[in-house]
Amino acid sequence: MTTGATDSPAALYGNASLVFGVLGLITAVIVGYVGLAFPVLFGALGVTFGALGLAKRLHRARCVTGLTTGALALLYLVFLLFTFGG
Template sequence: MTSEPHNSPATLYGPASLLFGVLGLVATLFAGVVGGGIPLLTASLAITFALLGLGRGMNRAQCVTGLVAGGIPLAWLVIALTTVTV
């Protein structure tokens, strides 16, 4: 069984997920329902990188934190968009 090298680009999935998750949380605080594009993009990237990192089994704690931090803005946007009436 081969193990992946520690200098592989896959080791950056955890930190990237965490970074995009935190950016999504911050963008959600400053963007209203109208400006939901940036939080949606950053949350989607955080979730994608977290799932890729968890699939590789590297930096699990950062990936799980990024997954949660990316899921919160995504859930907030879905709830906000479904409850707002035009």
């Protein structure tokens, strides 16, 4: 018989990283419509939660996916700014 919950809030790092990373990538593609703040925010949160989840070693596949998509969103924005920024 268990006396307490075995889950911790840190177990949600993978899910949060995945959601923020995918949202960052989607909003980076439509940056002309939503502005620059949303993709930067979502991408940075995806990378942050992915790194925290990998450090805690929970849900590694989700953390790596969120980390990768968040980093791709940020790199895509940097590429756009250097290409068309003047």
